[in-house]
Amino acid sequence: MxxxxxxxxxxxxxxxxxxxxxxxxxxxxxxxxxxxxxxxxxxxxxxxxxxxxxxxxxxxxxxxxxxxxxxxxxxxxxxxxxxxxxxxxxxxxxxxxxxxxxxxxxxxxxxxxxxxxxxxGVAEAVAGAGRGLDNFLLLPLGTGIAATVVLNGVPVPGAAWSAGEVGHMPIHPDGEPCSCGQRGCLEVYASAGGIARRYARLGGAPGLDSESIARAATVDPLARRVWDAATHTLGTALATLTLALDPACIVLGGGLAEAGAQLFDPVRETLRAALAWRSPPALLRSDFGxxxxxxxxxxxxxxxxxxxxxxxxxxxxx
Ligand SMILES: [Zn+2]
The missing domain is CATH 3.30.420.40 (ATPase, nucleotide binding domain)
Structure with a gap:
């Protein structure tokens, strides 16, 4: 034994x-x-x-x-x-x-x-960017987008264990269709998967991933357009979440957060512009990948x- x-x-x-x-x-x-x-x-x-x-x-x-x-x-x-x-x-x-x-x-x-x-969210609260905070939001940006609302170190599960499905917030009400059956969802524009699909659908080289599209944005006008739509849509969604929840900070994780300043700078700018009468929460990158x-x-x-x-x-x- x-x-x-x-x-x-x-x-x-x-x-x-x-x-x-x-x-x-x-x-x-x-x-x-x-x-x-x-x-x-x-x-x-x-x-x-x-x-x-x-x-x-x-x-x-x-x-x-x-x-x-x-x-x-x-x-x-x-x-x-x-x-x-x-x-x-x-x-x-x-x-x-x-x-x-x-x-x-x-x-x-x-x-x-x-x-x-x-x-x-538990990991961020114990050992990451949310350590010591009463209240923060974590959004892993990957194939899709979810959010975790953490209050006093405890993630909010929701009444039916379904809280945080913010990837399907309809940011552009008459926008492009989503696999969920709605139109204009956040993750159609701003998830890693959504960015790659939009770029191909709008005539870009098929098979390019979000990382390559981010890199191409300085020289390729279509990549620029898709990337700008991603950061603007994400910033708009974060403004709505901030108004509802007033988080001490918002932590972005997942593969897309690896883009660093190229993602964080325009998202911060959209968030600041959308919250005219209050200061925006700090926007931080997850330490954990x-x-x-x-x-x-x-x-x-x-x-x-x-x-x-x-x-x-x-x-x-x-
Ligand atoms: Zn959707």
Whole structure:
């Protein structure tokens, strides 16, 4: 029988294309990681791959010297965190999956099930740009756009576990169609996926990603137009969110935030111009890149296992 480490936890971030699992040490460092395909398209039971990854991770932790104290698993979609049930997640084909009970039976460990964007908000509150703030907003800008409202360190889940779907705010009421069935949604214009699709649809070279389009914006008028629409639409959405919530700051994460000043400067300018009578909140870049949700899962795992989570636990080290 392997003794529990008392302190090491497992964290799994289930995405539409890949799943990332890590073993976190007591001090918040990642000791070991695995990335595997989500295999959501092959007709197999979509939960099988998640269970296999969790078991693998547990076995790896034991091989590293000690059984883990708990596990946190985060997914996209509608997630009832208190019941540990993924109610609906289209891109991983989960519907009413009691994931918490399943993983607990498989591993015999304390389990926390979370929502990926809200877990990222937990990571920002403990160890990132939202540390020490009563209230902030986190928007991961990726394939789509979500927002997490964090109040006193706790992400707001909403009445039906659906808060934060701001990607479908209709910013341009007669605008271009969105996959959700509405028109003019924020993420049609301002998500990484939306920027790439718009550029191709308006006659640009197909297959260019948002990063290349951002780079081309200095020389290519179409890239400039698409990029300007993205930053303007995002700034307008953030003005609306600021008026509703008065956040202490807004943290932008996900791949698109890597564009740095090219994104932040025009978004700040739109936000400032749209909030004529009040000062805009600070606009900050996430410290975590794509790993915020996984760090959030590790924090949830520590809490589920009854372990303390010190300030700045898991923060990036210089
Ligand atoms: Zn939409």
């Amino acid at each position: 392997t003794p529990p480490s008392e302190s090491r936890v497992l964290a799994v971030d289930v995405g539409g294309t890949t799943m990332k699992g890590s073993v976190f040490d007591e001090d918040g460092r990642v000791r070991h990681s695995i990335v595997v395909p989500s295999t959501a398209d092959d007709g197999e039971d979509p939960v099988k791959a998640v269970r296999a990854l969790c078991r693998q991770l547990r076995d790896d932790a034991i091989e590293l010297g000690a059984a883990p104290a708990g596990i946190g698993v985060v997914t996209p979609g509608i997630v009832d965190e208190s019941a540990g049930v993924v109610k609906y997640a289209a891109n991983i084909r989960f519907r009413e999956v009691p994931l918490g009970a399943i993983i607990r039976d498989d591993l015999g460990l304390p389990v926390a099930i979370g929502h990926d964007a809200r877990a990222a 794509a790993r915020a949700a996984q760090l959030g899962a590790a924090i949830l795992a520590r809490r589920a296992a009854g372990l303390a989570v010190p300030d700045s636990w898991g923060a990036p080290r210089p």
